[in-house]
Every structure is written in C-alpha cells, then in structure tokens.
Amino acid sequence: MIRTIITKELRTLFASPLAWVILAFLQVILAWIFLTRMNFFLTIQGQLAHMPNPPGLTEFVVVPMFGIASIVLMMSVPLLTMRLIAEERRNKTMTMLLSAPVSMTQIVLGKFLATAIFLALVGALITLMALSLLMGGKLDYGLLVANLLGLLLLTGSFAAVGLFVSCLTTHPVVAAIGALAAFLALWLVNIAASDPGSPLHLFSLLKHFEGFVNGAVAVTDLIYFVLLTAVFLVLSIRRLDADRLRA
Numbered sequence: 001m002i003r004t005i006i007t008k009e010l011r012t013l014f015a016s017p018l019a020w021v022i023l024a025f026l027q028v029i030l031a032w033i034f035l036t037r038m039n040f041f042l043t044i045q046g047q048l049a050h051m052p053n054p055p056g057l058t059e060f061v062v063v064p065m066f067g068i069a070s071i072v073l074m075m076s077v078p079l080l081t082m083r084l085i086a087e088e089r090r091n092k093t094m095t096m097l098l099s100a101p102v103s104m105t106q107i108v109l110g111k112f113l114a115t116a117i118f119l120a121l122v123g124a125l126i127t128l129m130a131l132s133l134l135m136g137g138k139l140d141y142g143l144l145v146a147n148l149l150g151l152l153l154l155t156g157s158f159a160a161v162g163l164f165v166s167c168l169t170t171h172p173v174v175a176a177i178g179a180l181a182a183f184l185a186l187w188l189v190n191i192a193a194s195d196p197g198s199p200l201h202l203f204s205l206l207k208h209f210e211g212f213v214n215g216a217v218a219v220t221d222l223i224y225f226v227l228l229t230a231v232f233l234v235l236s237i238r239r240l241d242a243d244r245l246r247a
Contacts, residue, residue, distance in 0.1 A: 001102050005110025006117070013080070013118060022076045026122060029072055030065050034129055037061040058140040062130040063213060066147040069126055070209060073119065073155050074183050080118065081162025082176035084111045085240070089170040104240040108233055112163055119155040123148055143215040150212020153225035154205065158183060160232035167239040 013019045041060040127148055133139060162179040169175050189204040208221040 002106050002110045002113070005102075005107060006114045009084075009111055009114030010117065013114065018079060019118065022079065023122070023125075026069065026072055026076070027125065029068060030126060030129065033065050033068050034061060037064050038133075057133050057137045058130075058143045061133065062139070062144055063147060065126055065129065066151050067213060069122065070151060070154055073122065073151075074158065074187065075180065077115075077119070077155065077158040077162050078165075078176040078179035078183070080115055081159060081166050081179055082172040083166070084115070084163050085166040085236075086169050086172045086175040090172065104237045104244065107240060108163065108236045112159055112233060112236075115159040115163070116152075116156050119159060120152060122155070123151050126151070140215070146212045146215045146217050149217065150209050150221075153212075153222070153229075154209050157205070157225050157228045157232075160229040160236075161186075164232040164236045164239070167236050 037060050041057060127144070130139065130144055158179075161182050162175070165178040165182060166172070166175040168178070183205070186203065186205045188206075202224070208224045211218050211221045
C-alpha cells in the first residue's frame with residue numbers, strides 16, 4: 001500500500017509544472033555556481049601549486065554547490081509539501097483517504113517517501129555534475145559522499161516538517177508559509193545563540209549540516225536529523241489519527 005501511495009504522489013508531483021520549475025531553477029543556479037567556481041579555480045591554480053596542502057576541486061567547486069542547494073531547497077520544499085495533506089482537505093478527498101483500508105502510518109510514510117525520492121533526485125543531479133570533473137581532475141570522494149549524505153538528511157527533515165505543517169491546515173499556501181517559517185527558525189537558531197557553546201546550537205539545522213559540509217560525519221549530527229525527521233513524522237501520524245477519530 002505504501003508503494004501505491006508513493007507512486008500516486010510521484011505521478012501527481014511530476015504531472016504538475018511546479019516540480020519541473022523547481023528542478024530547472026535549481027539546475028540553473030547550480031550550473032552558474034559550477035562554472036563560476038571552476039573558473040575561479042583555474043584562475044588561481046598557479047598559486048595553489050605553491051601551497052603545501054592546497055584545496056582541490058571538491059572544496060572549490062563541489063562543496064559550494066551543495067551549500068547553495070541546501071538554501072534553495074529550504075525555500076523550495078514548502079512548495080512541494082504544502083499540498084500533501086492540505087490539498088487533500090481542500091479538495092474534499094481527505095475523507096475518502098481516511099476511510100480507506102490503510103493506516104495513518106502508511107499514508108504519512110508514503111507521502112514522505114515520495115517527497116524524499118524527489119529530493120534525492122536533486123542530490124543525484126548535483127553528484128553527476130560533480131563527477132563530470134573527473135574528466136579533467138580528481139575528487140575527494142569522502143568529502144563528496146559526506147556532502148551528499150548531509151543534503152539527503154537535511155532535505156529529509158525538511159520534508160517531514162513540511163508534511164506535518166500541511167497536516168495542520170486546509171490551505172496549501174498557509175502550509176507553505178508555515179513550513180518556511182519553521183525551517184528559518186531552525187536554521188537561524190545558532191545566530192540567536194551568541195555563545196558558541198550554547199545548548200541552542202543543538203537545535204540548529206545549520207550547525208549540524210556544517211559538519212557534513214566539512215567532511216565530518218558525526219554521530220550526533222546523524223542522530224539529530226534522524227530524530228528530527230522521526231518526531232515530525234510521528235506528529236503527522238498522530239494528527240491524522242485525531243482527524244480519523246473525529247470523522
């Protein structure tokens with residue numbers, strides 16, 4: 001049943017122009033970053049040759065692409081998740097879904113995984129762009145994998161939060177604004193904490209994503225993203241269970 005929900009959601013997603021617009025916009029931005037950073041790397045290559053341990057293509061070209069992708073996706077994911085539940089309510093199809101022989105867990109996981117698969121496609125496109133550099137240089141595979149893993153975990157948490165916010169309203173636009181506000185709050189927590197050792201940093205998306213950007217896959221960062229995703233998925237399930245009991 002989960003596979004059916006995933007297939008339906010992906011078919012609906014790619015049938016709308018929104019998904020293609022987001023992919024096209026992201027590719028234009030990333031292509032610009034790719035070409036700009038590549039040109040910069042070639043310009044200072046002579047200077048780098050005199051350094052004892054110079055940064056390579058991965059640091060100069062690949063890492064900035066993942067950093068920009070995380071910001072663009074933070075603004076884009078609310079547009080993808082706003083319709084997951086809110087549009088079902090607006091179109092009066094939520095009642096049919098709640099009365100179907102399917103659990104709330106299956107509904108939530110199906111919608112979440114469909115969104116996660118789309119976001120994984122974005123990560124795959126960035127990775128393919130990075131691998132194209134192998135035609136004329138070398139890559140730090142460890143750093144590349146760390147950035148890809150970090151982006152997948154980050155966008156997975158975006159999808160879970162956006163799905164939960166979509167469960168709270170019948171208006172997709174309100175869901176999009178609410179999800180974006182939640183992302184910004186989590187992202188900017190570290191700015192509010194002036195002390196680098198402040199416990200507030202434990203809740204910052206930016207702080208935990210930085211580790212992956214730098215090539216360090218810490219257990220605490222993995223646990224943070226997994227718990228954040230799991231918590232909002234559970235909250236979504238409980239919210240839909242409450243709706244089914246009231247129906």
